[in-house]
Amino acid sequence: MTTRDLSVQIGPLTLKNPVVAASGCFGYGVEYAHVVDLSLLGGVAVKGLFLAPREGHPPERIVETPAGMLNAIGLQGIGVDRFIREKLPELRDRRATVIVNICGSTLDEYVELARILSDADGVAALELNISCPNIKEGGITFGCSLTGTYDVVSAVKKVTPLPVIPKLTPNVTDVASFARASEDAGADAVSLVNTFLAMAIDVETRRPKLSNIVGGLSGPAIRPIAVRMVYECRRTVKIPVIGMGGIASATDALEFMIAGASAVQVGTANFVDPFIWSKLLDGIRDYMQRHDIARVADLTGTIDTTAREKEWISS
Amino acid sequence: MTTRDLSVQIGPLTLKNPVVAASGCFGYGVEYAHVVDLSLLGGVAVKGLFLAPREGHPPERIVETPAGMLNAIGLQGIGVDRFIREKLPELRDRRATVIVNICGSTLDEYVELARILSDADGVAALELNISCPNIKEGGITFGCSLTGTYDVVSAVKKVTPLPVIPKLTPNVTDVASFARASEDAGADAVSLVNTFLAMAIDVETRRPKLSNIVGGLSGPAIRPIAVRMVYECRRTVKIPVIGMGGIASATDALEFMIAGASAVQVGTANFVDPFIWSKLLDGIRDYMQRHDIARVADLTGTIDTTAREKEWISS
Amino acid sequence: MPVDVEARVIRNTRLSSDYNVIALAAPDIAAATAPGQFVMVKLGRGSTPLLRRPFSVFEVLRTNGHIEGLTLLSKRVGVTTQMLFDAVEGDVVSCLGPLGKPYTPVDPPTEAWMVAGGVGLAPFATLTEVLRAGGTSVTLFYGARTDRDLFYLDWFRDRGVRLVLATEDGSLGDHGRITKPLERELHKGAGGLQPSGAAAGDVMIYACGPEPMLEAVAHVAARYERPCEVSVERVMGCGLGGCYSCVIPVRDGPMGHHYVRSCLGGPVFAADQIAWEAH
Amino acid sequence: MPVDVEARVIRNTRLSSDYNVIALAAPDIAAATAPGQFVMVKLGRGSTPLLRRPFSVFEVLRTNGHIEGLTLLSKRVGVTTQMLFDAVEGDVVSCLGPLGKPYTPVDPPTEAWMVAGGVGLAPFATLTEVLRAGGTSVTLFYGARTDRDLFYLDWFRDRGVRLVLATEDGSLGDHGRITKPLERELHKGAGGLQPSGAAAGDVMIYACGPEPMLEAVAHVAARYERPCEVSVERVMGCGLGGCYSCVIPVRDGPMGHHYVRSCLGGPVFAADQIAWEAH
Ligand SMILES: Cc1cc2nc3c(=O)[nH]c(=O)nc-3n(C[C@H](O)[C@H](O)[C@H](O)COP(=O)(O)OP(=O)(O)OC[C@H]3O[C@@H](n4cnc5c(N)ncnc54)[C@H](O)[C@@H]3O)c2cc1C
């Protein structure tokens, strides 16, 4: 078996492979250190961080839906200072490629977070969470406005040498225009999708199943919408697109890459199988072998939209 | 068992019960006459009609996805004249409550269709399909623009005495604003959701699984998003909301009604079980019995968002 | 009128690592089925798979003249066929049918030539029963990748069916595609050398298999001016005419065609109706 | 370190129309499990259900000292528990564990009083084994709706456990909730009348059951100044600290509290740590 080049380029950042843990689905990474060798992942996007610690929403915080789940965690978190003090050193020791997902209520908060994290040792990139659907003050006001997106990205770019990756919400009419606004503002890449705003009601009590009433839908259910959005963004911008939404197998990851993703993130599937990482990488390697692809990066955006031909396959 | 009042009011139109077959998922209704007594349904929304016959897209037109399906039928259809000549008489004979789903490429086409159908015998209401994601000329340009929605609804209202129900697309940032524009333009109700624009790729061939590349996602996968959208619309407008998206059981139908729907439509689930109709109605009746609800219309929008109390349930 | 039956699995026989024959207790459907009709089946709880899948009725099961159920011949290609492969006695399969337009059986002296590719064998067991009951002589042209994928040969032989086989690896019968022996025999027939004793022209061809095979058979049949019916295989969402997923282009003039739902207008079509050049 | 095992079902015993005990061939997990720890299980193909579900390890199965696997005591309430109920020998259950903080066993002369509500019995079989091995005397306060929902009584009796029962319909033991006899015995104990011979105060309470029961037990324990550990039941998405779904409010001062992940910080907590008034 020839060695296959799994590395991908996200702007100035090289990931050793295209499989990244999605924010909010992998704690601060350190929780998984005893089951996963963090250095083997393409990257770890840590749980969304505000400047200050946050309590998040009261339970119920999640509910399962057909092929998906709703969450309204409300970005419970330890705040940036404790993160740098308590988590980052271990992540560094374990040689994880750390992408910090940051959230603010105001533009200044994003800028302040970016400043603080730029001085910390061991941060590979910043992912701007301007798309959390679960909290009013969670940047979604930026994420649903083109000028808001443009402003927050360019403000953060001004204060940090780190690669900046705005994370886009799918709850908009034209996601590609947000990718464009991000690119115009100097983003190094965009990542998508965050979760879909959704809800579930217990008909016996007539109460919402989540304490927050609404939450974000993730998991395999959303994959076809997410793939379409990645495809649209890829056709609109030149910066790399990081794709996610319902990836649960190597085939799913490859589907996103062929649609246009340079790397992928895995969220919900990690809950189902914390050992999924090596299975995804093995599956990707196997595919490259079968199709004789030397560099995984060569797959990005290779969707073939010409008409297909018929073949006589003896069945 | 007390008799339960299942009738609901959609503006001027009374439906004998709230369960309606969704457009495009029940042919022209007549196809199902040998398995379902059409007069027992709340209504039958027939396949989207253009003025002229249409061939639709080449196969593959559907593909299954986790808890959902994509379709890109491309509104194959017989056109309004043949519909009135060949299908409407049988629907009338079978005492179906017929909701005609109409599509146009221009505002004038919607107006012309409304005019023609207003003169036909046996049409209960018009559903304006301004939300089909699969064809460029399928009204989606109206459905994604507030003024477009307003204009097409008010133009149609001017020429028809029939109840007018614009069908909204979920592929927008703020669906409730489209419900509001519809209400302002004089719509008698709104229905939602149409399908979510999505895609799937065969990684072995790197080709899209649908000939049209993209298609619309329906089925249980989308239900939590659809319920949220119905909830938002109900809080924004006074006209009735007809809810749909992934309904496959009486519980699902009740969830939509509690969220704010006055009636529901069932699409994909009819493919899985063409005998679903009596099961849904039985389940709704049973629920009303258990909860001592005399009129199903009293359920609409009764979601209880006050905090819950703990109870000691011996488990 | 189709019915929906929660059919118990009577038995499940594996024919190879990919093929199985599953017997289902659906006597009402079995009794009403004509050769070439299909059922829509669904297995499993929840929504994996979400939609039903179409399968030809393979055999009608009779015990002392009493109809017990039906069988499906299934090839493992995905989630439902995997579940059909794994099913055990007592499991339940939701089965809706019979559906679709059947084949048109011929009467003697016309001969029936059935052309099957792989799992396309499925409709030909019931067709054989009907044809043989009417005294029609039957030939089965049956092709597969290898001899291990040719099943039920004795079943057909026992019913007096002449077998003409082909395998792509040459392990049994003709080496290559099944249209090779079909064309050879049609050629012989046209030359006056009646291989099976029938008068030239008195042959009706029935085909089922992958679409490129059907197209090839249709062209051969047309060349030798033999009537031909094909059973097409399109992705079906409902099987009842509701979804318009299963369409096939049907000729409506020398050049034109329009899409017809193969679950209602088919799956069996006259081969010359299909606009093969479209898709 | 938790492991993920595709565990074969060794046997599945129905205890009632809702309860079953399923034995799984997961010896590595069984060997590493401490009383009160749990596993995350997943059944079925596809995404119904999507997520794993948490279950306490009920018994550790031993044959001649050799660890064979573990059992789960399951109550049928939804999709996964239905599948656990229906599973048959040979089926496969994906089983991840052991996870979470266990109970803290006490040593003699301190007595152990275990308080179980319904399926909350689950962690007390392994806890009994550990306590009895250390010579601790054990009492099980066990409440359910009716006597038909009280299981494994002989199992506990055989191991020298004193049983105090309560049913809501009065069919066995006290009529009403299990906190009634618990409080009565604590009261007796506090009055100097040692029901089981232990010195007043030398009792550790372990509770598992519905949260309102845990809260009631916590209050009773506090009133009688007895140490108490409760195993809480929150909806868990991952069991590994990844999702933050399973939080419970834990006191961090006289008035305040903060959310702690019960899959990492629990499921066993000191009862006085929980901010019961929050949620
Ligand atoms: C009228 C008719 C009769 C048929 N009779 C038989 C038969 O007797 N025995 C047999 O083994 N097969 C038969 N088929 C094909 C059978 O329907 C497919 O193999 C089956 O649907 C695959 O389902 P799956 O869940 O196992 O595969 P999936 O996991 O759904 O997909 C695997 C592959 O099967 C194809 N496929 C998926 N859904 C359909 C569908 N609804 N219709 C056709 N192809 C599909 C897809 O293109 C995909 O490449 C018939 C098809 C038709 C239309």
Ligand SMILES: Cc1cc2nc3c(=O)[nH]c(=O)nc-3n(C[C@H](O)[C@H](O)[C@H](O)COP(=O)(O)OP(=O)(O)OC[C@H]3O[C@@H](n4cnc5c(N)ncnc54)[C@H](O)[C@@H]3O)c2cc1C
């Ligand atoms: C640490 C821990 C140990 C447990 N041990 C046992 C045990 O030994 N035996 C036993 O029968 N049950 C136990 N439970 C409860 C068990 O997890 C739930 O009954 C199970 O998740 C229900 O799954 P389901 O798919 O059958 O139900 P679902 O169809 O998912 O839902 C049915 C009901 O169960 C509740 N529920 C759903 N998911 C969860 C979840 N992840 N965690 C808790 N509740 C949920 C929902 O609120 C819903 O009302 C334990 C729970 C925890 C947290």
Ligand SMILES: Cc1cc2nc3c(=O)[nH]c(=O)nc-3n(C[C@H](O)[C@H](O)[C@H](O)COP(=O)(O)O)c2cc1C
């Ligand atoms: C429980 C949970 C918590 C999440 N928290 C965050 C977060 O803190 N920041 C963020 O940008 N996205 C968050 N997400 C979104 C995921 O990172 C991801 O975008 C989404 O779940 C889709 O991917 P998936 O289908 O693979 O889960 C969260 C998702 C889940 C399910």
Ligand SMILES: Cc1cc2nc3c(=O)[nH]c(=O)nc-3n(C[C@H](O)[C@H](O)[C@H](O)COP(=O)(O)O)c2cc1C
């Ligand atoms: C195959 C198919 C065809 C459809 N055709 C139409 C149509 O012609 N007009 C329309 O308004 N909606 C059409 N829809 C959308 C449905 O009416 C419905 O809005 C959507 O499928 C969501 O409901 P469901 O999840 O119950 O299917 C179609 C959906 C499917 C699956």
Ligand code: FES
């Ligand atoms: S399969 Fe639905 S119309 Fe034919």
Ligand code: FES
């Ligand atoms: S269950 Fe996911 S953090 Fe506890």
